[in-house]
Amino acid sequence: MSDAPDETVRAIEATLFASEDAMSVDALAGHLGGLEPAIVRAGLTELAAHYEKRGIRLVERGKRWHFETAPDMAHLLRKEREQVRRLSRAATEVLAIIAYHEPVSRAEIESIRGVQTAKGTLDVLMEAGWIKMAGRREVPGWPIIYATTPEFLEHFGLASRKDLPGMDELKAAGLLDPVDDALDTAMPGEEEEVEAETSEENDANLAATGTEDENISAESAA
Numbered sequence: 001m002s003d004a005p006d007e008t009v010r011a012i013e014a015t016l017f018a019s020e021d022a023m024s025v026d027a028l029a030g031h032l033g034g035l036e037p038a039i040v041r042a043g044l045t046e047l048a049a050h051y052e053k054r055g056i057r058l059v060e061r062g063k064r065w066h067f068e069t070a071p072d073m074a075h076l077l078r079k080e081r082e083q084v085r086r087l088s089r090a091a092t093e094v095l096a097i098i099a100y101h102e103p104v105s106r107a108e109i110e111s112i113r114g115v116q117t118a119k120g121t122l123d124v125l126m127e128a129g130w131i132k133m134a135g136r137r138e139v140p141g142w143p144i145i146y147a148t149t150p151e152f153l154e155h156f157g158l159a160s161r162k163d164l165p166g167m168d169e170l171k172a173a174g175l176l177d178p179v180d181d182a183l184d185t186a187m188p189g190e191e192e193e194v195e196a197e198t199s200e201e202n203d204a205n206l207a208a209t210g211t212e213d214e215n216i217s218a219e220s221a222a
């Protein structure tokens with residue numbers, strides 16, 4: 001990848017600074033007169049390194065670039081406490097399912113959760129800007145399918161869905177119930193089931209043998 005000329009780097013910087021929305025590499029390339037995407041990405045990489053230790057940073061979220069306040073400086077810009085948006089448990093579960101399995105339909109979400117999903121739950125997530133309609137599944141009925149948005153990645157500080165925590169991380173954070181342990185305690189294992197079945201068969205055989213012995217003794221006595 002070739003280095004971006006200084007004028008190109010300055011143009012990228014000015015464009016992103018003035019833009020109200022984050023921009024992708026292709027959008028920047030088109031805005032700057034059809035530059036090669038490789039040149040634009042080189043310029044973005046150079047700018048990101050330049051701003052890495054400054055009060056603002058250039059970051060990529062969901063393949064779109066924008067300036068944001070450095071995390072350790074954010075408190076200086078808050079004039080009042082932010083109101084925390086709290087999701088219901090149902091909305092949290094639906095959002096997690098969409099994030100890990102997207103694109104998914106409402107029926108698929110309900111199949112994973114095991115319960116029906118109220119339309120209002122999806123509406124809340126769409127109003128928050130974290131999910132979107134991503135087309136329709138090519139099956140009978142053509143159900144709508146849902147996916148996460150770049151705003152979802154930006155809100156949770158993720159560069160891409162690859163940065164979502166794995167199962168081990170979720171367990172370590174206490175975000176998953178110890179279902180496996182509960183099942184092991186409540187249900188016998190295969191070996192225990194086999195032993196139980198063998199024991200029942202042995203008891204049945206012994207009972208049958210005892211009956212035959214009694215019949216033979218009775219015949220002898222007669």
